Amino acid sequence: MTPLSHIRNFSIVAHIDHGKSTLADRLIQQTNTVAERDMKAQLLDSMDIERERGITIKANTVRIDYLAQDGETYVLNLIDTPGHVDFAYEVSRSMRAVEGSLLVVDSTQGVEAQTLANVYHAIEADHDLIPVLNKIDLPASDCDRVAEQIEDVIGIDASGAIAVSAKTGQGITETLEAIVKHLPAPKGDRDAPLKAMLVDSWYDSYLGVVVLVRIMDGVLKKGDQIRMMQTGARYGVDRIGVFRPAMQVVDELGPGEIGFINASIKQVRDTKVGDTITHDKKPADKPLPGFKPSQPVVFCGLFPVDSAEFEDLRDAIEKLALNDASFSYEMETSAALGFGFRCGFLGLLHLEVIRDRIEREYDIELITTAPSVIYHVFMKDGTQQDLHNPADMPDLTYVDHIEEPRIKATILVPDEYLGDVLKLCQDRRGIQLDLTYAGARAMVVYDLPLNEVVFDFYDRLKSVTKGYASFDYQMEGYRQDNLVKMSILVNDEPVDALSMMVHRDRAEMRGRAMCEKLKDLIPRHMFKIPIQAAIGGKVIARETLSALRKDVTAKCYGGDATRKRKLLEKQKAGKKKMRQFGKVEIPQEAFISALKMDE
Structure with a gap:
């Protein structure tokens, strides 16, 4: 039985790729928690998908026994948390279970947007923070500049920040000592009800x-x-x-x-x-405050490719939802895709990870529909509906106005890319709220429509800034805008999985881009296929996929021209009939690629 004064519970928080999991490895190794032969890099990232992508998705726990320099043995409970904005809920939950945090900052890159967001989670949970400057073995490392930045941007004292190289193991003993000396012991009463x-x-x-x-x-x-x-x-x-x-x-x-x-x-x-x-016999009088439930931000439909696997998919989704409290789901049906689930995620990376896990761990092939957000639709009779799926949009004649969710985005970016970032945000109907400088980096705050961010904003931001920008956001509420539902018709049949909500001013551009993309993605058939984008009954863009042709005149040589014409007319009539009854197969890749819209 360990006395309370000898227990320390802490988590490691940082921006993506600042070295949380590697630092956890060194702490485990230094205290001989795991035999040397069982050590491997990122020991706590146990899922295949975490190891492949090199990111932490689930917060993982490990208990370490540490013999301190004062001769006492301490029990350290460490939680390694994710750094990505899509898993912020995982971070905020882990914070509630511990009393302190190691704030890891990359000494070559400094404070990033996600560092800020995760620090605020820690401060909300009333944590004591120990700043750790990682990657001091790199030539570009500059501890003084980064310590100053921590004080300026975050506002915590970084004079005693520990310089560490999680790769080489330098500074690990100092880190362990700081945990024992500076973080508080947990409070609790052994004799109280459980x-x-x-x-x-x-x-x-x-x-x-x-x-x-x-x-x-x-x-x-x-x-x-x-x-x-x-x-x-x-x-x-x-x-x-x-x-x-x-x-x-x-x-x-x-x-x-x-x-x-x-x-x-x-x-x-x-x-x-x-x-x-x-x-059960001697209960506590009142429960702990618990966590506030997470709000899903992005919705999309998951359907099994083989409709016979629907029950397997239900089972897989239930088990994943147990493991991931920020993932929500409900049943839905679609004319084109059959039975499936409408699922809510915290972001696109979260969506990709869940999709990959279902396909890998449960071996079910999935079709994913276009990601969308929740709109508030106000009807003319004064009622209001929540619209999760653009395909369910009520008739426009009864709709008074539509509101969309807005977010407040914080972007940290080096000065030379600032122009590109501002242009990107303006293109996405953003409203600039603030622009300040932290050293040589600009901190831009924008009010953006979530709808524009959900698709590929993060990818675009990374590409215009060569990967140097960091991005974090929080929900800000709803605002009215001129939104319309755009349907995609293939061979005059609406494809409900591809319908989306767009701003009226940008509908034509979006529709044209979508049609051009589908033209390249749908394989050619024996008949010609029109691909159209429409708002209500009005077609705003069209592309035509030409038919595959068999050369029916190859067997004619010499003779009268009317023979050839007769064969061609016969072929034409056959194709016309085929187009009436023919079904267009849209491959799964086409769905996914069509939804990754580029400018």
């Missing part, structure tokens, strides 16, 4: 549902009868353990400790993230 926060849960095919908990008060032992305070479900605890990255079973968890429990939970929906776990 209060444990449900931080995360996931599905394991051998153990069933595994629940990650942080004990606030009381003690949790094997065999205890527990109750979830939100759902009221009751369970008996089968096993308790901690992560030294591998699961290790222990007898009990006391106040301030972080570990996992198995309680033969069958239904994934019984474990709600942020719920309070207490003893």
